[in-house]
Each structure stands twice: as C-alpha cells, then as structure tokens.
Amino acid sequence: MRFLLLAALPLALPVAVQAQVPTAGNSTLAPLTVEKIMREPAQWMGASPSNVYWGEDGKRIYFSWNPEKARRDSLYSVAPDGGKPQKISLREQRALPASRGQYDQRRARKVYEKDGDIYLLDLKTQRARRVTNTAERETEADFALLDRVVSYTRGGNLFTWDPATGETTQRTDFRRGPRPAGTDLSPAEKSLKAGQMALFEVIRQRDQDVKAREKQQKALAQLRPKAIYLGAKTIENLQLSPDGRFVTYSIQAAPDKQKVAIVPSFVTASGFTEDISTRTKVGATQTAYEMGIYDIGRDTTFVLGYKELKGLDELPAYRKEYQLQAKAPQPADSTKAKKEKKPTETRRITPFRPVWSDNGQRAFLVMRAADNKDRWLVSLDPATQKISLLDRQRDEAWISGPGIGNGAGNVGWLADNRRVWFQSEESGYSHLYTVDVTTGQKKALTSGKFEVQQAQLSQDKKTWYLSTNKTNPGEQQFFRMPVEGGALTQITTKPGASEVTLSPDEKTLAVRYSYANKPWELYVMPNKTGAAMRQLTRSTTAEFESYPWRDPEIITIKAQDGADVYARLYRPATPQAQGPAVIFVHGAGYLQNAHKWWSSYSREYMFHNLLVDKGYTVLDIDYRGSAGYGRDVRTGIYRYMGGKDLSDHVDGAKLLAEKYGVSPQRIGIYGGSYGGFITLMAMFTQPEVFKAGAALRSVTDWAHYNHGYTDNILNEPYQDSIAYARSSPINYAAGLKGALLMCHGMVDTNVHFQDIVRLTQRLIELKKENWELAVYPVEDHGFVEPSSWTDEYKRILKLFETNLNPGGMPPSGLKTEK
Incomplete structure (x- = not known):
C-alpha cells in the first residue's frame, strides 16, 4: 500500500x-x-551561550544567551573574574562597538561598521568617533595607506577618511551601464566627424570650445577619480594599495538570466499560495570572476591576466577518462587528421583579494580554479600586472579542508614581511606552511595525522595559537607554538571540545566547553598550560x-x-x-x-x-x-x-x-x-x-x-x-x-x-x-x-x-x- x-x-x-x-x-x-x-x-533543556567575544578593554566577556526561556537569545556579559551574568539592554547595545572590525598594526585603534555606518574606536580611551552618518550603507571598513586613513565602500565605490583632517576622498568612480554615447567612436564615426570638421568652420570652433572647457575642468578636478563604466558587470572587494597608487577589485560577470527552482508556500498569512524563488541546479552557468587593477597614477584600468599560471590547462583526470572512451580510431592514411591539434582548453579562475605585507611593499593573493581542483598562491606586482607562483595545491577530487574551505582560506604574512603563511592538505591533513616570496622556500610548521582546525598569530606575531584534534580525532584542544614551528604546547586539557577566544591582552581565555553528555557552557581560564577552568554560566535546567x-x-x-x-x-x-x-x-x-x-x-x-x-x-x-x-x-x-x-x-x-x-x-x-x-x-x-x-x-x-x-x-x-x-x-x-x-x-x-x-x-x-x-x-x-x-x-x-x-x-x- x-x-x-x-x-x-x-x-x-x-x-x-x-x-x-x-x-x-x-x-x-x-x-x-x-x-x-x-x-x-x-524551554526545558536550557539554552547554551554562543557568539562569545571580549570587550575591547578586556573587562567583560559578551555572549548570546537565553536563561529567561524567551523566544530568542539576548546579549549578556560577565566579568572574567566571575559574578552574575548581566543582560545588556538595547540602549546599552547601541553604545557598544561592533564585535567584529579591523585593527591597525599597533592595535591602538579599531575601525568597524555598525548599523550601516563606519566608526573609529580609540582602544586606549575606549571612545568611538563616527566616520559616516548617511542613509546609504557603508561597508568593508579597514585601514589604508599604512594606517593613515580609514577606507570603506559606499554604493560600489571606494572612499577614504583622514582622521587628522576629517577629509573624505572618493577613490573610485565605478558606474553601472555602458559608456555614454559619443565618448568611444568607431573608425567609421571618426572618419565622418573628420569630414564635418573639414567642411564647417562653426563645427570646428564649437569643438575647440568643448575641448577647452574639458581641459579646464580636468585641471580643476585633477584629483577626482576616473569614471569607469562597468556595463552589466558588478564589482566588490575594493582595496587601496598601501602607497595609494592602485585600487584592486573583483569583477563579477553574472550569466544571463537562468531558470531557478520555485518552491510554493501553501500555508501563508495572506491565504494565497506564495512562490519562493530559490536557486539554479547543479551544472548551471556560474558567475565568472576577474581581478581589476585601477592604476590611479596612469589613470587607466587593467584586468589581471593569468595565462601562464602553472597547470591552468591541466584537465581533471575524470575528463581524460571520458576523452579516451569517446576517442575514435584514426584512419591509417589520414595525415591531415594527425596534423590537426585540438585547441587547448583553459579553466576559469577565481582570484581573491590581495593580502598586503605590513610594510606595504609586497602583496600576494589566492587563486582557485572554478572546478576547485587547483589552488594557487601567487605574489602580485600591480605596477606590471604580473604574478609569480608561490605554491600550487592540486587535488583530483576537490580542494578544501580546515583553514582552506572554498574561498581564499586562512592566510597571512609573518612579521618579516617576506614569508606568507597558509594551510594546505599536501600531507593528507590540513597543516600550517610558510613560503618565502623572495626565495620560494617552503616549510611545514606542523605535521602529523591530525588537523589544524583554526590558526591565528599572536599580536606580536611571535606565537601561533592553534585549535587541533591532535590528542584525539574526537576532541578539540587549544595549543600554542613558536612562530617558526616546533613542539605544540597544549593549554586546554579537559576531554571534549574547547572553543577559545583570547582576551585583548592574550593573558586570559574565554572558553566555550562541552562534553558528550554535557551541553556547552562558558568558562574562563588563564592562558597557561593546564590551568583550571572556572565556569561562568549554568544553562541546563533541573x-x-x-x-x-x-x-x-x-x-x-x-x-x-x-x-x-x-x-x-x-x-x-x-x-x-x-x-x-x-x-x-x-x-x-x-x-x-x-x-x-x-x-x-x-x-x-x-x-x-x-x-x-x-x-x-x-x-x-x-x-x-x-x-x-x-x-x-x-x-x-x-x-x-x-x-x-x-x-x-x-x-x-x-x-x-x-x-x-x-x-x-x-x-x-x-x-x-x-x-x-x-x-x-x-x-x-x-x-x-x-x-x-x-x-x-x-x-x-x-x-x-x-x-x-x-x-x-x-x-x-x-x-x-x-x-x-x-x-x-x-x-x-x-x-x-x-x-x-x-x-x-x-x-x-x-x-x-x-x-x-x-x-x-x-x-x-x-x-x-x-x-x-x-x-x-x-x-x-x-x-x-x-x-x-x-x-x-x-x-x-x-x-x-x-x-x-x-x-x-x-x-x-x-x-x-x-
């Protein structure tokens, strides 16, 4: 039945x-x-704390919690030395800085977005300065020009704000749609215009007047950015180079309108069936990505090329299997067929945002094949639009793993401004590596049959803090390690999982801990090996x-x-x-x-x-x-x-x-x-x-x-x-x-x-x-x-x-x- x-x-x-x-x-x-x-x-189990972060002064730990059994979690805080957690009112939340943001190199200031505006926080005085106050949303707050200015995007363009002068500068002028008519003439149009100029004095005079005005306006607006027309494309990830000469950005070319699956919702407030537009299905044409470089000094734009990238034309192994199956035998006397060569197929590439060294002298970026079987780390010279290979990772299945994922992954620079660090599954497990951009020398910092699941450098860049399952595949523990590699020193020891958030001074750990039959609770402990954890929340019901x-x-x-x-x-x-x-x-x-x-x-x-x-x-x-x-x-x-x-x-x-x-x-x-x-x-x-x-x-x-x-x-x-x-x-x-x-x-x-x-x-x-x-x-x-x-x-x-x-x-x- x-x-x-x-x-x-x-x-x-x-x-x-x-x-x-x-x-x-x-x-x-x-x-x-x-x-x-x-x-x-x-209502009956209790709600565990989540979304843990430290206040910028290190005096409070903030987290989402719901001990009141409400419909949703609220923001709470607790002092690291104990006491009863306090619920943060909406009024108090509005005055708090955002939990996420970017710090300058001295870690003296933090810039962040909150409610669509940009703020600059002085970490010593804990006073926030409002950078923008607009109806339009500003995003991607960061420091630029070696921390001299704050950068952000608004309406698809890059702006900077100088804290010393309060001056805002628009760095790009990207515009959707085609270039206005008449600005780009075809050869036929140029020929026709030349004929008009030769025939009519009034046309020549008016054209000279227009050019004179344009020259005057260009001189008055010499610092204004060039208008760049995008057509149907869109951009994101705008970034100003440390010397202020270049703006890099991601160019997205979405495919033509494709059919998406519709999910009907039958039980609705309106009483009518309402259609939910969801997604395309596997195999649909995907958005194509390129990296653009705007050379401000030369007032021109480029698209980064990568045709010489190692392995770009190397097809996945499974494709070769199909080619062998479909290959028809060639006639013995077909000399013409033997001479014909099939055009080389190159794979689409997604380049990610450049990462600049602290001294602003070097940059590298991650590039991935659209089929996700190759990941490259390359150094970038925006002046010449040249890239140089630092590391290639290839997997005939697909590239992923902890610290790698489907994007740029967990990457950065060491303090010497010469070595890049990244994670790779080259050994069969995700581990930490460095590569010297000047010599190409590569070094594994960790190894073994375990995964580095999270990695971050200390503020002075002398120590690694790692979350790994080194002790057991079924545990997550917190370790420290010298920046050059070596022995891992285990800090958390309780069996189970410890999710660690470092205090601003890195002396104390906020730990969200759980065991197989004990839900997550919030603890605190000194940043010392084997130190005792003190419980700050109790969430489960009787x-x-x-x-x-x-x-x-x-x-x-x-x-x-x-x-x-x-x-x-x-x-x-x-x-x-x-x-x-x-x-x-x-x-x-x-x-x-x-x-x-x-x-x-x-x-x-x-x-x-x-x-x-x-x-x-x-x-x-x-x-x-x-x-x-x-x-x-x-x-x-x-x-x-x-x-x-x-x-x-x-x-x-x-x-x-x-x-x-x-x-x-x-x-x-x-x-x-x-x-x-x-x-x-x-x-x-x-x-x-x-x-x-x-x-x-x-x-x-x-x-x-x-x-x-x-x-x-x-x-x-x-x-x-x-x-x-x-x-x-x-x-x-x-x-x-x-x-x-x-x-x-x-x-x-x-x-x-x-x-x-x-x-x-x-x-x-x-x-x-x-x-x-x-x-x-x-x-x-x-x-x-x-x-x-x-x-x-x-x-x-x-x-x-x-x-x-x-x-x-x-x-x-x-x-x-x-």
Whole structure:
C-alpha cells in the first residue's frame, strides 16, 4: 500500500516490552518520550551561550544567551573574574562597538561598521568617533595607506577618511551601464566627424570650445577619480594599495538570466499560495570572476591576466577518462587528421583579494580554479600586472579542508614581511606552511595525522595559537607554538571540545566547553598550560539534569578497504540477545558527529537515549566524507556518493551483529539531508541489511541539487554523467524491500520538496507498497516548530517499533516485501 501521512494525523504506537528506564540514586525516573525531548529546547533543556567575544578593554566577556526561556537569545556579559551574568539592554547595545572590525598594526585603534555606518574606536580611551552618518550603507571598513586613513565602500565605490583632517576622498568612480554615447567612436564615426570638421568652420570652433572647457575642468578636478563604466558587470572587494597608487577589485560577470527552482508556500498569512524563488541546479552557468587593477597614477584600468599560471590547462583526470572512451580510431592514411591539434582548453579562475605585507611593499593573493581542483598562491606586482607562483595545491577530487574551505582560506604574512603563511592538505591533513616570496622556500610548521582546525598569530606575531584534534580525532584542544614551528604546547586539557577566544591582552581565555553528555557552557581560564577552568554560566535546567544522559562509547569499525571508521555506540545496560539496533546517519556529508563534545544533533542524541531505554543498540558513524579525519576521508565519496559512505554503514551493521549481539534481521537506519540520502541508498541497494529506514529531507537525485556543493563531489552532470547516475537513489528505487518512511518540509529551500515528489512518483510507478510519506507544510530544511519535530519522531519511533520488533512480538503495519 501507499500512504500519504499528513502531519496532523495521530500516531498509534504498538505495545512494546518494558522499557529500560535509567535510575538516578534510588528513585526511578519518568521515561523519556518523544513529546518530552522534542519540546522547544530553551524551554526545558536550557539554552547554551554562543557568539562569545571580549570587550575591547578586556573587562567583560559578551555572549548570546537565553536563561529567561524567551523566544530568542539576548546579549549578556560577565566579568572574567566571575559574578552574575548581566543582560545588556538595547540602549546599552547601541553604545557598544561592533564585535567584529579591523585593527591597525599597533592595535591602538579599531575601525568597524555598525548599523550601516563606519566608526573609529580609540582602544586606549575606549571612545568611538563616527566616520559616516548617511542613509546609504557603508561597508568593508579597514585601514589604508599604512594606517593613515580609514577606507570603506559606499554604493560600489571606494572612499577614504583622514582622521587628522576629517577629509573624505572618493577613490573610485565605478558606474553601472555602458559608456555614454559619443565618448568611444568607431573608425567609421571618426572618419565622418573628420569630414564635418573639414567642411564647417562653426563645427570646428564649437569643438575647440568643448575641448577647452574639458581641459579646464580636468585641471580643476585633477584629483577626482576616473569614471569607469562597468556595463552589466558588478564589482566588490575594493582595496587601496598601501602607497595609494592602485585600487584592486573583483569583477563579477553574472550569466544571463537562468531558470531557478520555485518552491510554493501553501500555508501563508495572506491565504494565497506564495512562490519562493530559490536557486539554479547543479551544472548551471556560474558567475565568472576577474581581478581589476585601477592604476590611479596612469589613470587607466587593467584586468589581471593569468595565462601562464602553472597547470591552468591541466584537465581533471575524470575528463581524460571520458576523452579516451569517446576517442575514435584514426584512419591509417589520414595525415591531415594527425596534423590537426585540438585547441587547448583553459579553466576559469577565481582570484581573491590581495593580502598586503605590513610594510606595504609586497602583496600576494589566492587563486582557485572554478572546478576547485587547483589552488594557487601567487605574489602580485600591480605596477606590471604580473604574478609569480608561490605554491600550487592540486587535488583530483576537490580542494578544501580546515583553514582552506572554498574561498581564499586562512592566510597571512609573518612579521618579516617576506614569508606568507597558509594551510594546505599536501600531507593528507590540513597543516600550517610558510613560503618565502623572495626565495620560494617552503616549510611545514606542523605535521602529523591530525588537523589544524583554526590558526591565528599572536599580536606580536611571535606565537601561533592553534585549535587541533591532535590528542584525539574526537576532541578539540587549544595549543600554542613558536612562530617558526616546533613542539605544540597544549593549554586546554579537559576531554571534549574547547572553543577559545583570547582576551585583548592574550593573558586570559574565554572558553566555550562541552562534553558528550554535557551541553556547552562558558568558562574562563588563564592562558597557561593546564590551568583550571572556572565556569561562568549554568544553562541546563533541573528537569534536563534529572536524566542521566549517556556518554556514548567511541569505537572504530574496520571497513572493507581496511580503513578505520569512527563511530558512537549507545548500548542498553542489559542488552537482550539478538536485539534490535538503529544506525543514525548525520547530515551535511562533511561534518563530524562521532566525537566527545555535545552534538549539534541534540534532539537526535536524546532520541538515541530513548531508543536505548527501549532496548535498542544505536550506532552513529562518521562515514567516509566526514570532517575531522583528513583529506582521504573527506574526499572518500568523490564521484560516488552512496559508495564508501554507504559501505561504512554496512560494515557497521556487520559489526553490530558479530560483536554486540544484535540480530542482523533487526537493524534499521535513519538520518536527515545527506543522512536521508544514505538511508534511501541503504534501503534501495542493501535491502538484506536494513529492514526499516526513515529518510528525512532527503536528496533523491543529485542532478537537482545546488552547484556549490554537488559540483565539487560529482563534477558537472553533463561532464560526468556516470557519477550522477550511480550516486542518485531515484535510480535504485526498484530495490526497495524493507519498510520506508519519508519525511519532508514542503517549503524546503535547500533540498526541494520536488525531490521527494519525484521519488514518490517513481515508487508509485514501480508498484511499491511498503512506504509512506509525511509532509510538513510550514517547514523549511531545518525544522523549527516543536509540533513538527514531535510528529516526525513519533513516526520514526513507530516505524522502528513496528518493524524491528523489540520483545519478539509479531510486527504489524508496514511489512517487508518477499
């Protein structure tokens, strides 16, 4: 049968065996229920502090918090030496400087944007000076001309403001649209004009008058910037060189209007269906980027060239595979064919904003191939528009990783103004490197089978502060290291995760800390190895603390290819022989969940505790593609999603049966987003392993997902059709045998509701009966309403209770196909 289960329908759960309810002390606790754990978190769990930052004078720590159980968080502050956190009123917030901004080299001043205007803060006096006060918004506040002036952008143009004189100078005059008619004449127009001049004295005189006026105006406005017409292009990232001679900027050429997916919203305040315009699909033409250089001294503009960039014409390996397949044999006597040479194909490049040395004498920039398989660091000479290669990183899968990402990454200059630092996965793990721009000498500052997840230099640029998982893949700790590399000195030591924010004087650490069964809290400690942390907030409620939340065991699974796969294991205190099990699949793909800190999947974590109370064993796997384990794990899904990432779950199911006493006939699987995708692949291609599955907000066909995510992993659909065909669950729907529940928000602007509708039609045409679909009319990709969470997880629990059959009772409802 086919079911369309609407979110308003009640759910009846089958009678189950006596639940294993944990006890606290001598009293038995009330059992967990879906209704209880899916309530508004702030109302019953408490809300953890977030967005931590220091006041500029170091006297207060600011953070977002919600101890009042309000609808949203508020701004709080607390003194680092303790005391009760204080709520900051809206009036007080208006007087505070923005938490983000740019500091001058002496760290004596900070410039920032707030409410669309620019401010300059004197860090010694803590007095802010307003730079702009306009209706138009100013952004990208920074220091320029070796800290002599403040720079910012307004209306797509660059301005500077001199604190000494109060003078504002417009540095660029970019204008949208074409150049006015008559300013650029074609050869034919020039010839026609010359004829007019030769024939008519009055025309000659008037033309001379115009030229005289233009010459006079040019002399009066000698310092005014040249008008530069952009046509249909746009610009951003405007930056003035330290000597004031050049302005660099990013030029964006958007593709012609393309078709975007429309998501209809049915439940609206107006009572009418309202369409939400979302995005294009993978393979659509992307915005092209170039770097422009405005030479103020020469009053002219250039576009930075990169044709000599090493590897620019090196096609990805997968393209060569297709070329070999399509290559037709040449006739033996075809000398003409042998002489013909196919034009070299060069890849599109995205250049990022230049980074200038503190002395203003050197600059470098990061450039990335649009296919994201190459990343270059190059030095830049804007006077000659020349670049010189400093480092090339190539990955036949795709370039990414901690400190690298999809943009320019974490980069900068050392104090000697000669060496550039950056992060790279060259060794297989993201580590710190330097390269000398004068000699080309490259040096690794860190190494080993761990990741540098965050890196920053101390204010004097003599010390590195690093967050890494060096102690354990499932921990995040804070370290210091000499600027030239060497031994890492561990500062935080408590098992779990420590998110550190340094005080302005770098003597004290504000630490947001959590453990696997303890949500995030705010602590403070001296910047000393192994110093004690003092807790500043207490966020969890008495009701939440009354339940003994489990500390899941971190285990490793030996995968089919020999890799060690990390996972979280939840086990009942007294497991039943041949009992049931559920495997949870985290979302995002590149995300870590088998770790020792409080999970971002807090509702799922609590649901797993509920399942264990009912006798289930639960396994939560950091499958191939997950974060935290280096390049090979990160790219293990390249060109085949549903390959190693799925086989890791099959290997996990095998381990449950062989080592932990689980019945191989009673294993279910569930997850959302990427986890929903894996669930579908599991149910369609591994029906003998997984008897029931709940696929939430699932990608069903990768050709319908977005470009930025999918193109990295599967390339473009028209270039690598094989990768899409074997990675999309909709192509395997005929293999469904077990019981399948699908849940999807109808206003999902990430994985569109269309995805699950298309799969539904496929299941109907395949005459499958053992599936059901629950739809949520007001939910986007991430559910918001407690009622929706509750309904969804009651259905998931019913699916598992019915089909995995704890207690050995006969199943009812959805049944497995024979």
